[in-house]
Amino acid sequence: MLLEIVCDPIDLRSIESAVLAPGCGGIVSFCGTVRERADDGRAVEGLRYEAHEAMARASFREIADEVRATMPEVRLAIVHRIGALNVGEIAVAVVAAAPHRAEAFAAARFAIDALKERSPIWKQERYCDGERLWLENRCGEEPR
Amino acid sequence: MLLEIVCDPIDLRSIESAVLAPGCGGIVSFCGTVRERADDGRAVEGLRYEAHEAMARASFREIADEVRATMPEVRLAIVHRIGALNVGEIAVAVVAAAPHRAEAFAAARFAIDALKERSPIWKQERYCDGERLWLENRCGEEPR
Amino acid sequence: MPVVRLVAFARLRELLGEPRAIALPEGAKVGDLWETLVREEPRVTALARGLRFARNEALCDAETPLREGDEISLLPPFGGG
Amino acid sequence: MPVVRLVAFARLRELLGEPRAIALPEGAKVGDLWETLVREEPRVTALARGLRFARNEALCDAETPLREGDEISLLPPFGGG
Numbered sequence: 001m002l003l004e005i006v007c008d009p010i011d012l013r014s015i016e017s018a019v020l021a022p023g024c025g026g027i028v029s030f031c032g033t034v035r036e037r038a039d040d041g042r043a044v045e046g047l048r049y050e051a052h053e054a055m056a057r058a059s060f061r062e063i064a065d066e067v068r069a070t071m072p073e074v075r076l077a078i079v080h081r082i083g084a085l086n087v088g089e090i091a092v093a094v095v096a097a098a099p100h101r102a103e104a105f106a107a108a109r110f111a112i113d114a115l116k117e118r119s120p121i122w123k124q125e126r127y128c129d130g131e132r133l134w135l136e137n138r139c140g141e142e143p144r
Numbered sequence: 145m146l147l148e149i150v151c152d153p154i155d156l157r158s159i160e161s162a163v164l165a166p167g168c169g170g171i172v173s174f175c176g177t178v179r180e181r182a183d184d185g186r187a188v189e190g191l192r193y194e195a196h197e198a199m200a201r202a203s204f205r206e207i208a209d210e211v212r213a214t215m216p217e218v219r220l221a222i223v224h225r226i227g228a229l230n231v232g233e234i235a236v237a238v239v240a241a242a243p244h245r246a247e248a249f250a251a252a253r254f255a256i257d258a259l260k261e262r263s264p265i266w267k268q269e270r271y272c273d274g275e276r277l278w279l280e281n282r283c284g285e286e287p288r
Numbered sequence: 289m290p291v292v293r294l295v296a297f298a299r300l301r302e303l304l305g306e307p308r309a310i311a312l313p314e315g316a317k318v319g320d321l322w323e324t325l326v327r328e329e330p331r332v333t334a335l336a337r338g339l340r341f342a343r344n345e346a347l348c349d350a351e352t353p354l355r356e357g358d359e360i361s362l363l364p365p366f367g368g369g
Numbered sequence: 370m371p372v373v374r375l376v377a378f379a380r381l382r383e384l385l386g387e388p389r390a391i392a393l394p395e396g397a398k399v400g401d402l403w404e405t406l407v408r409e410e411p412r413v414t415a416l417a418r419g420l421r422f423a424r425n426e427a428l429c430d431a432e433t434p435l436r437e438g439d440e441i442s443l444l445p446p447f448g449g450g
Contacts, residue, residue: 022180036166121449122379136446265300265368280365
């Protein structure tokens with residue numbers, strides 16, 4: 001299990017390599033990237049993430065433990081970047097490998113939903129017009 | 145939309161690059177790889193895929209059209225390799241990019257399930273003991 | 289005597305060979321082509337379960353009439369992905 | 370007079386500054402720390418909605434007593450992913 005908060009750009013391929021095992025036939029990767037437009041259409045210059053790093057890593061371990069409890073064959077990675085990110089860069093990567101695809105999809109979806117809900121990570125959207133806004137995840141609503 | 149049957153190794157990163165647009169904040173990739181053991185535990189030497197290439201490409205277009213009809217913001221790629229594959233190599237890649245993750249997950253899952261059910265592609269498992277077996281997808285059952 | 293191109297896949301390709309031309313009596317249907325193949329290679333009988341046919345890249349059924357130059361594909365149950 | 374380390378995040382970090390030590394009266398609870406901060410910087414009042422507290426990296430509530438050397442984190446609603 002690769003569970004990390006990182007400051008440098010995320011290399012999805014190396015995460016997938018770390019997770020993939022010869023017994024895994026299906027691998028599902030979710031990758032959240034910085035969009036060029038906010039939900040309200042405003043041009044985005046970039047994002048800034050910060051985290052309570054120790055608590056965020058602990059939440060990743062808790063999520064991984066829950067996945068393991070229900071889907072012991074799944075191999076999981078959760079990596080979230082913090083600091084300043086530009087449009088198009090990867091903010092978060094969740095990779096789940098499993099012998100069969102149903103578990104890989106279920107684990108990846110569960111992990112990203114759980115991360116958004118319970119990992120102490122914060123996102124500031126920085127707009128091209130100069131404004132900066134701390135955004136909250138809308139939990140229990142339609143997922144973003 | 146990148147919809148292809150290929151003979152050469154699949155480069156997932158280049159498929160993701162082709163699909164990703166600055167407006168897409170979530171990208172889900174499903175990647176099916178050759179497992180080292182069959183469901184019955186037998187050691188696998190490799191797989192051989194063949195396809196009715198024209199009909200398979202047409203089925204990919206049909207799947208992409210159905211995704212577009214219900215989720216117009218999704219950008220989709222479906223690439224399946226044919227010929228001889230070794231353990232660990234990628235047989236199929238489905239990549240779905242969307243402004244939000246729910247659509248990306250739904251589109252990727254729909255596309256791989258639909259491909260397994262309706263794309264004229266055949267898989268021969270080649271075991272280390274010398275036996276070769278053409279395998280059928282179990283449609284309507286627990287997905288592999 | 290329509291001449292059609294027969295294309296078989298997977299185990300059926302192994303038994304029936306690579307794509308080839310095959311002549312059938314006037315008025316023959318896709319099902320008659322299958323019967324001809326069963327006589328030629330009885331081992332294909334075991335592969336009838338789940339078999340689908342396509343005429344010129346479109347799924348069809350055993351009642352579809354054969355026309356000169358048609359490409360008839362024999363599609364066993366799929367295994368992609 | 371327990372001295373605790375205050376760590377705030379996101380908008381609260383912008384208003385309250387980087388991590389620092391803060392002294393509180395004997396018997397003070399996490400909620401008393403928050404009240405102290407509201408007096409110090411009234412603009413944090415608007416950020417009480419959805420706010421969570423952690424003591425030494427474990428979630429806690431306003432009734433949790435403060436002890437010397439505790440690290441108290443102020444966690445606004447999360448925005449990761």
